[in-house]
Amino acid sequence: MQNLETEILGRKGKLTLILRGIKDLSDEEKRTVGQLSNKVKTSLEKEFEHKIKELENTSIEKELGKTFFDTTIPGKTRQLGHIHPLSQVQEEVERIFSQMGFAVMDGPEVESEYYNFEGLNIPKDHPARDMQDTFFIQSKEDQSHGKLVLRTHTSPAQIRTMEKYGAPLRIIVPGRVFRYEATDASHDATFYQVEGLLIDKDISLSHLKGVMAQFLTRLFGQPVKVRFRPGYFPFVEPGLEVDFSCLLCEGKGCRVCKHSGWMEFMGAGMVHENVLKAGGINPKEYQGWAFGFGLTRLVMMRYKIDDIRLLTNSDLRFIKQF
Amino acid sequence: MLVSLNWLKDFVELPKNVDGKSLAHDLTLKTAEVDNVIDEGKIYEKMVVGHVLELHKHPHADKFKIAKVSIGKETVQIVCGGENLKEGMYVAVSLPGAKVKWHGEGEYVTLEETKIRGEKSYGMICAGNEIGIEDMRAHGEATGRARRERVPRDRSLQINRAQRDEQSGSASCETKRAYQTTSARDIMDLSSIKQAPGTPLQSLFGKNDIIFEFDNKSLTHRPDLWGHYGIAREIAAITKSKFKPISPKVKIPSTGEKIGLKIEAEDLCPRYCGLIINNIKVEESPDWLKTRLKATGHGTHNNIVDVTNYILAELGQPMHAFDKSYIKKGIVVRRAKKGEKITSLDNKERILSEEMLVIADHEKPVAIAGVMGGENSEINKNTTSIILESANFSASSVRRASTKLGLRTESVQRFEKALDPNLAELAIKRAAELILKICPKAVIAGPITDKGKFNKKPLKINLNYKTIISKIGVEISKKEIMEILKSLEFKVLQKAQGFTVEIPSFRATKDVLFEDDLIEEIARMFGYEKIPPSLPTLPTKLPMENTERFKKHRAREFMSYGLGFDEIYNYSFYGKKDFEKCLMTEKSHLKLLNSLSEEQTHLATSLIPNLLKNLESNTKYFDEIRLYEIGRTYKDTGTLILKI
């Protein structure tokens, strides 16, 4: 059937050749022949289409009639599905910290201003609030808790967990956080963080270095060193920026680490006494550290993803690579 | 914030050939992050004065000429298109390896030896804008207040996102006299100064500074570091060099004309110092002052305004100068009246509200305190008498006013960090010293008017030795601790359990208030790199189990590896259209007050609407789609849910 169609209507088909010949005719002939041949062409096309459909349908019916369809047989060579890279890395992080005795906690994503800011030693008018472009929710304002916000970091879970369980405490809190800011290849308004908190007696900065080095070494499967720099976060004192040795050049300096030998990784520090007090813990009795790193950034580093938006735009061509 | 090494050297004794990169590294590890080190000299690397000996026509192109140029020992051939090029002219030559901008636009490119239409060309004869020097005479100096100038810098240097818009700067203004050009595209003519061919442009233009670009965010908690003086103090402590405290040499008369000053809002203005200076001549600032201001990213306006900006960059104290003839009867520091208006120096009319602090005379507001001055009392070329203001305003008040007016200035940036009230007095003396230096005929009219209430009693903190060691996790001797604290100008008294530490006023406003703040000082100056990694000796115990979390991970394995579904992550938001398409209503939705787009106005009560969109967007690429999401949904329960 299709052969016949090509023979007549195809690029070198009989009718096509006639149509092409029209340009050599006189104006009046052009009009008559043109109209006629177009009419012929359209009706032929319609007929062909009709006949092909009819034939297709009968063949499907025939097929159905003679095949036994067993609904219990699984699809032929079904491909495995794919777990999102964020979930995969998150589970790995949770597993490593669990093995070191850290419990995995959750906290609400819709938070009060109190938990997101004041409780963490970030009062109103504090310049640090600039760094936290916040989504607000249309809601009544609570006297002590302020407005509802989408949490800008996982740190509110520090206070919530302290309030609930007291000291000593060994937890991590992976979760989704929100920033009211324009998105580009390296910034998204939604991303994932992992908060960590260790409170006990005699906990020191030296322990933070040790635990992070262990964690990163296990995560990357190669020896990783950790470096501290001064950093400022109102909820810790001393406050630190934590870098780890570049995985590619092992500290010698390369393009990936901008020739510094180090990769910026997270903010951390000793929990501020105001935060301990807000969580109901006596700072004279207990001390400890907290950290917060970007899980999303970790995923991007690990899989060399250069556009953060790929993680939330639900393009299966991307997801199927994991 | 941009900081000049030459300027720092006024306050700290550093070796002559201090390595900018390693100093930046030390500052980053001990004090605050330095994003960039800009070596001004490097910009002019491989650029020299050339003398055009011969000029010939190019055999294959009318537009070009072939120049034989002496660059010192050698004579080279350069193909050039400049119309004003003449035999005998002295020019700026960029040799192969130099970085230039073609016609002053776009990215810097590295020059190579090349052939232009078949003729060899060893480098390039430059127009001013091609090497980052613009013809300043043509643009007119000291005019536009907010004029931005091109920054000559290596293109490999990245500008921090947050600071990008605060940047400006330009070539040294001493260069202005060094050449004359008629148009930006013309070759820069250096004939008038007749420097020997081969002289590096760097020494010709006096470009010998190193500029440090600090990450402002990392200075958030340090009001004392918002000027060269404070940074120099840190460098002295880090490098164990000598710090040279500033002491203005200026005679302030004990009698004479004083400002009528009334502080009505004492809670928002802990201190106000004012000084009248007469016999002022407003003119362009001297080159040394302009060079420093420009090197650190400030515009230049006139000698008086420039001095106030100089003090801001040097000491971190914002100042303001009023034309005294526009001030009626005296200064009143008060809250604004409801709906009161002022036209600020940026030419915009601002409507004030009652919580904002203003500086006023007896008729009208003349400045928004700590934010910006008013146009009505601006220094102009006819000004002969000025009132200098050096004050201390409440950090949160300045910040609130700035936010409400949408007006962020360098002054706000500093006041909001909580400045030391003692700085106000030092700054006004230093400003007076500079003004007398620049306008030798100027006369200080009388004593400094100094009012306000602030705590003059120094803060003392007890520091327990055991706590220090326990929190840092490494043995540090008592002697070393004392040395560190003293190098940062803390006064230390040894006690049985540790120390009593007196905090210098410039650290005591907000920065160092608790024992832990001192522990931070000790830890960072001791060196974070010297803290060894160790593991805590905690009892082994199984962590509390998070059953829900655990089951979610198992569910993913089941969905993906068992049933062949792909997991996706969607945003937590959708728009009205999205849920209406799914026959849902707005009821029980949480709505955002501020959203990024029409499609992200509501928090999702169901994952379905976004999943349907995912189906739609993926049908282009796949015949069969199986996807799932494990995510949170949000419902408005009408109350604040505050317990988990």
Ligand SMILES: [Zn+2]
């Ligand atoms: Zn590297």
